[in-house]
Amino acid sequence: MTGKNLVGPEADALDLGVVFRALADEHRRSVLTQLAADRNDSERGCNSFDLPISKQTQTHHFRVLREAGLVDEIDYGNRKGIRLRRADIEKRFPGLLALLEAEPPGDTASR
Amino acid sequence: MTGKNLVGPEADALDLGVVFRALADEHRRSVLTQLAADRNDSERGCNSFDLPISKQTQTHHFRVLREAGLVDEIDYGNRKGIRLRRADIEKRFPGLLALLEAEPPGDTASR
DNA sequence: CTTCAGGTACGACTTGAATCGTACCTGAAG
DNA sequence: CTTCAGGTACGATTCAAGTCGTACCTGAAG
Secondary structure, eight states: OOEEEEEEOOGGGOOOOHHHHHEEEEEEEEEEHHHHHHTTOOOGGGGGGOOOOOOHHHHHHHHHHHHHTTTEEESSSSSSSEEEOOHHHHHHSSSSHHHHHOOOTOOOOOO | OOOEEOOOGGGOOOOOHHHHHHHHHHHHHHHHHHHHHOOOOOOOOOGGOSSSOOHHHHHHHHHHHHHTTTTTEESSSSEEEEEOOHHHHHHHSSHHHHHTTSTTTTTOOOO
């Protein structure tokens, strides 16, 4: 039942350019904002974000977030979990998550 | 001698998505990092950044930064000045500039 | 076993963004 | 006036990124 943790960059290897590019997309920013809103940083199902895009595209976005080092992905085979890497982000880019949390939730105007 | 101040968005109208997209580019991030490093926020010539790109492309990047609300552009006709909108940025996105200032200056690896 | 929902792989399409070439404008200095 | 450097306008090119269609895999539930 323990899923495999898909690999991402180390905490120190987080790159500001990569992170900004990851957060430039409205859908990815929405996911990260929702994750940041949960102060418990509990694992969350990847299908629980009801993004208005296809499954394949969602897979793509989650991969980008993971490769940017912003989230961990846990693979259970036929489903997947995601978890915010709050500590690593806060250590490398203090205050970044606060910017996201301060955003109005359902802001669909950003594009 | 007083140049015309080219228009950008109001302080409250700054959009996080637009800002992240603007800062996703290495050259624009370099410009903003250099501006943020000067605590006096003095006006600076647009040609003082020696970016490794053509004049036309620089014009493009400065426009993106202005339209994102990150800088003011002052048009003198045959030359141009640029100034960081530190107060507006800090008010709308507190801590954002600190993230840029914390970056290693000559980091050309981000792309 | 079969079915089914969640997810991935691969490829194709489309749009946006970065870049530059050519031509032109602007103000200052000869 | 002419020259010249800094900057813009417009168009073309190139490349990255977001998107989806088709096909396939995986584990859980009948």
